[in-house]
Amino acid sequence: MKKVLSILIAVSMLLVIVSGCSGEKPDSTAGNVSDLYEQVMARFDGKLEKGAVVKVLENDTAVELGYVDQLIAAFNEAFQDKGISAERMNIDQYSDLATDGPYGYGPDVWYQANDILMKYADNQHLLPLPVYSMECYEQIPESAWNAYATDMNGETFYCGIPLNVQSGMLYYIESMLPANWKTEWDVNSNGKPDFFETYTALYAYSEACKKGGQTTKYGYLDETVDTYFMSGYLMTYGGYIFGDNGTNASDIGLAAGESYKGARMIQQWAGQMNNTEILDNTFSSAAYQYLADGVMLCTVTTPDVSRMFIRSMVSTGKWTEEEAKADLKMITVPRLPVSADLTADKWQDTVMNMDTLTVETTMMGGINGYGISSYTKCPNASLAFVEFATSYEQAVLRNEYLGVAPARADAAAKIAEKDATVGILFDRLDRGYISIMPAITEIGQLWTPAESFLIDLSTDPYRAERGEERMYETDAEIQMGLERLVTQIRDAIETLS
Amino acid sequence: MKKITDFLRWTPWQVKLSMLVMGLGQLCYGQIMKGLFYLTSFGVILTYFIYRGFSDIIGFFTLGTREENLWLGIPGDNSLTMLILGLFAIFILIFAVVLYITNVKDAVFTARQLQAGKPIRKFRQTLQTAADEKFHMTALAAPVVGVTIFSILPIVFMILIAFTDLGGEVVYPKLANWSFAAWKKIMSLGKIGGTFVKILGWNILWAVVSTALNFVIGLGMALLLNKRNVKGSKFWRAFPVLAYAIPGFISMVGFKFMFSQSGPINYYLDEAGLMRIFFLTNDASAKWWARGIGLFVNAWITTPSIMLMTTGILSNINTDLYEAAALDGASGFAQFRKITLPFVIFSTTPVLISQFVGNFNNFGIFFFLRDGVISNYADYFLASDTDLLINWLYKLSVDNNYYSIGAAISLIIFVITAVLSLAVYVRSAAYKQEDTYQ
Numbered sequence: 001m002k003k004v005l006s007i008l009i010a011v012s013m014l015l016v017i018v019s020g021c022s023g024e025k026p027d028s029t030a031g032n033v034s035d036l037y038e039q040v041m042a043r044f045d046g047k048l049e050k051g052a053v054v055k056v057l058e059n060d061t062a063v064e065l066g067y068v069d070q071l072i073a074a075f076n077e078a079f080q081d082k083g084i085s086a087e088r089m090n091i092d093q094y095s096d097l098a099t100d101g102p103y104g105y106g107p108d109v110w111y112q113a114n115d116i117l118m119k120y121a122d123n124q125h126l127l128p129l130p131v132y133s134m135e136c137y138e139q140i141p142e143s144a145w146n147a148y149a150t151d152m153n154g155e156t157f158y159c160g161i162p163l164n165v166q167s168g169m170l171y172y173i174e175s176m177l178p179a180n181w182k183t184e185w186d187v188n189s190n191g192k193p194d195f196f197e198t199y200t201a202l203y204a205y206s207e208a209c210k211k212g213g214q215t216t217k218y219g220y221l222d223e224t225v226d227t228y229f230m231s232g233y234l235m236t237y238g239g240y241i242f243g244d245n246g247t248n249a250s251d252i253g254l255a256a257g258e259s260y261k262g263a264r265m266i267q268q269w270a271g272q273m274n275n276t277e278i279l280d281n282t283f284s285s286a287a288y289q290y291l292a293d294g295v296m297l298c299t300v301t302t303p304d305v306s307r308m309f310i311r312s313m314v315s316t317g318k319w320t321e322e323e324a325k326a327d328l329k330m331i332t333v334p335r336l337p338v339s340a341d342l343t344a345d346k347w348q349d350t351v352m353n354m355d356t357l358t359v360e361t362t363m364m365g366g367i368n369g370y371g372i373s374s375y376t377k378c379p380n381a382s383l384a385f386v387e388f389a390t391s392y393e394q395a396v397l398r399n400e401y402l403g404v405a406p407a408r409a410d411a412a413a414k415i416a417e418k419d420a421t422v423g424i425l426f427d428r429l430d431r432g433y434i435s436i437m438p439a440i441t442e443i444g445q446l447w448t449p450a451e452s453f454l455i456d457l458s459t460d461p462y463r464a465e466r467g468e469e470r471m472y473e474t475d476a477e478i479q480m481g482l483e484r485l486v487t488q489i490r491d492a493i494e495t496l497s
Numbered sequence: 498m499k500k501i502t503d504f505l506r507w508t509p510w511q512v513k514l515s516m517l518v519m520g521l522g523q524l525c526y527g528q529i530m531k532g533l534f535y536l537t538s539f540g541v542i543l544t545y546f547i548y549r550g551f552s553d554i555i556g557f558f559t560l561g562t563r564e565e566n567l568w569l570g571i572p573g574d575n576s577l578t579m580l581i582l583g584l585f586a587i588f589i590l591i592f593a594v595v596l597y598i599t600n601v602k603d604a605v606f607t608a609r610q611l612q613a614g615k616p617i618r619k620f621r622q623t624l625q626t627a628a629d630e631k632f633h634m635t636a637l638a639a640p641v642v643g644v645t646i647f648s649i650l651p652i653v654f655m656i657l658i659a660f661t662d663l664g665g666e667v668v669y670p671k672l673a674n675w676s677f678a679a680w681k682k683i684m685s686l687g688k689i690g691g692t693f694v695k696i697l698g699w700n701i702l703w704a705v706v707s708t709a710l711n712f713v714i715g716l717g718m719a720l721l722l723n724k725r726n727v728k729g730s731k732f733w734r735a736f737p738v739l740a741y742a743i744p745g746f747i748s749m750v751g752f753k754f755m756f757s758q759s760g761p762i763n764y765y766l767d768e769a770g771l772m773r774i775f776f777l778t779n780d781a782s783a784k785w786w787a788r789g790i791g792l793f794v795n796a797w798i799t800t801p802s803i804m805l806m807t808t809g810i811l812s813n814i815n816t817d818l819y820e821a822a823a824l825d826g827a828s829g830f831a832q833f834r835k836i837t838l839p840f841v842i843f844s845t846t847p848v849l850i851s852q853f854v855g856n857f858n859n860f861g862i863f864f865f866l867r868d869g870v871i872s873n874y875a876d877y878f879l880a881s882d883t884d885l886l887i888n889w890l891y892k893l894s895v896d897n898n899y900y901s902i903g904a905a906i907s908l909i910i911f912v913i914t915a916v917l918s919l920a921v922y923v924r925s926a927a928y929k930q931e932d933t934y935q
Contacts, residue, residue, distance in 0.1 A: 040568050098898065102575060102669050124567040124670060152568065225779075276758045276773045279780070281869065286759065374567040441666070444897075448871035448879070455779050456874060466772060468782070488876075495688050495878065 052378035057107035067401035114147035118439030121159035128157030162407035167365030172298040221296035233262030246438030255482035261340030271461030306403035365434035445492035515604035557583020576673035664900035679901035715803025741801035749865035846927035
């Protein structure tokens with residue numbers, strides 16, 4: 001069954017390559033580029049700067065798990081005879097291109113999430129890249145390219161090369177599933193635990209855990225104040241961050257549609273979890289150990305941290321690395337109820353009538369990729385490094401080291417043969433259930449007001465217990481809270497502009 | 498005007514030459530070394546101004562006229578660099594004016610010496626004068642230059658930044674302008690102004706309470722451990738010293754963990770069937786908990802030094818005073834109020850003022866205890882309800898690149914601390930009765 005699914009996903013990946021990837025993108029044929037494009041790309045003349053050492057700033061996890069050393073060693077070996085090489089920079093070294101770049105500091109090549117990279121593109125601190133002539137161009141879907149698109153005189157340029165897709169995935173350890181899940185928690189007999197199919201069932205299972213007698217203390221435990229993961233609840237019911245596909249900061253849509261329904265469920269979860277640790281942003285780093293120790297059955301986080309879970313599992317002494325890899329599962333997040341109430345429907349009904357009682361959950365996501373600093377002294381060597389690092393071979397290797405889902409369709413198809421998760425993530429991106437984080441500067445003003453709102457929302461269940469007045473008892477109050485949040489974000493954007 | 502005309506009529510041609518070109522007059526008087534020094538300085542300064550000084554000064558006023566296009570490789574101006582270089586050029590200009598005046602004065606001095614029939618000073622004599630009767634000027638020259646470069650220049654730079662629109666979206670390669678926008682935002686009743694008032698109120702309360710608390714606890718411990726009937730006082734004294742010896746941020750990180758949601762205090766509250774408390778979390782109920790914890794942690798770190806200082810001061814009090822007071826029937830508290838406290842306060846006033854200024858600008862406590870907390874619940878703008886002005890300044894200028902507002906707040910902090918410190922000091926016994934205890 002699994003093999004058939006993997007083959008189907010692989011075939012769909014190939015279809016994406018043939019259709020979606022090349023359909024809407026700008027014409028990349030050599031004769032059709034504008035004068036402006038030629039002027040901007042003039043520095044990429046293909047002449048490698050002899051003796052250049054490309055400084056690369058990568059993310060901590062990739063460094064820690066040895067991928068970056070491998071990448072740099074492979075690049076240095078491949079380009080030994082061309083007289084260029086690469087070296088790794090420490091993450092804390094001059095990572096602000098706007099303030100350090102003009103004075104000659106900072107990386108030549110920088111790996112980051114699209115929202116962080118693109119805030120530097122606004123003021124031209126990142127170079128537009130000659131993407132049409134790059135080998136990876138046809139392999140990457142348009143939605144991923146759009147995360148790096150920016151305009152100059154009405155013409156679109158791309159300031160980054162998408163490398164992998166990030167979005168929330170549900171993690172659990174297979175051996176910690178309740179022994180009776182096949183008889184008690186698989187009412188639709190599809191071979192999947194029901195509590196991983198709908199959030200209503202997961203809520204019911206979490207309630208069962210609370211009563212005791214299950215394999216873990218908690219069912220689902222998560223940081224309910226994390227905007228990145230929790231915004232999915234709002235988006236599923238019509239909310240969005242910025243209008244016009246995340247490019248119009250004057251249209252803030254967190255209170256749009258019926259997003260209050262999503263917020264109501266975040267509040268339900270906070271009350272159900274009844275653990276104040278989830279209100280602290282240190283929870284995310286503690287989550288690896290909690291899952292390994294059996295404190296909770298599942299949590300939601302990004303695919304790139306799967307190795308951190310494996311490491312925590314191995315540290316308990318109960319698993320070897322190979323066993324941990326096999327036992328740790330990463331699946332797509334469950335579906336949310338149409339009623340937007342985790343207790344309104346019978347959980348069995350939501351599983352049996354998924355199409356009518358539930359909707360697919362939209363999650364916020366990001367496209368991590370490489371950008372090249374405008375202050376680099378070696379643009380051609382830097383581009384050579386980026387081309388090397390975004391090649392099919394390196395995309396596959398990156399997945400092997402870090403478990404991340406590549407943005408390249410060919411690499412995703414290859415990996416999907418063994419790991420269906422990557423295919424699912426790619427498929428969700430293609431179907432629009434991953435809402436790419438806006439890449440405009442104003443996104444910086446989202447996080448703190450949104451976190452404050454989520455804290456207020458998540459602490460609300462405790463207020464009654466403490467004899468304090470509740471802030472968000474009714475849907476109208478939640479809607480007002482969301483509208484206040486929108487005002488705060490707008491104020492912050494306008495005050496700083 | 499008449500004085501100037503008379504002066505110009507009187508001046509010999511050598512002085513006029515020095516007024517035209519620095520050092521020429523001295524050379525004509527045969528003061529070769531001095532003349533060469535002035536002439537070389539004149540040459541260097543003139544070359545500097547021809548090649549870049551004048552354009553730097555113009556750049557200082559315009560802050561740039563051409564915006565750089567990094568993508569097309571079109572060069573442009575960098576406002577921040579132009580501000581720094583322009584300021585530097587102005588300082589060089591001031592230095593050149595001072596040097597020119599000394600050059601003219603020196604030529605006039607030599608002319609008057611000759612007029613009085615005295616011999617012209619040789620270079621060796623000039624050096625001897627610098628080492629003898631004008632030694633104060635020679636000795637102060639290097640510190641004055643050092644202070645100018647390392648203290649005055651950065652302070653003036655910071656003050657100037659407060660009067661530009663630098664920061665936020667106006668960062669390189671965008672060009673900045675001279676502007677009062679930062680001050681308008683602080684003084685207005687908008688988000689920044691509102692947050693400023695709230696933080697300033699808490700900042701003053703914090704500085705007063707924490708200084709008083711640290712002093713009272715430190716003095717109390719010193720008095721307690723100074724008592725003859727306390728056994729093993731040296732042993733007990735070692736404990737606060739240990740807290741003092743451990744780096745402050747280690748203590749702060751430790752306390753942060755203790756009071757965190759997953760820390761031992763909340764764990765035991767949970768185990769005891771009590772509600773967990775939001776001590777430091779980003780929640781409205783944590784406001785006074787976090788402020789109280791901040792005061793406690795600050796006292797933990799600071800009181801040992803106050804205790805050690807006051808222990809030394811207490812040992813200097815003449816015990817005869819206490820004996821005489823006791824004979825006059827003064828109670829223990831009266832002795833403390835009339836003898837101990839005035840003596841300790843007299844000696845520690847300058848230290849208390851520095852403690853107050855230190856506490857007013859105590860960056861570390863809330864930076865470590867509540868990193869990342871922004872209190873949107875009460876409309877704080879990019880600040881938490883425990884932030885002091887210095888923490889807010891950091892968040893605005895370092896985290897959000899909002900340099901001009903940050904610089905304006907720095908200036909306000911400077912004015913407040915300077916005025917309060919001076920006001921307290923000139924009213925203190927330490928200032929008014931400087932000779933009393935000498």
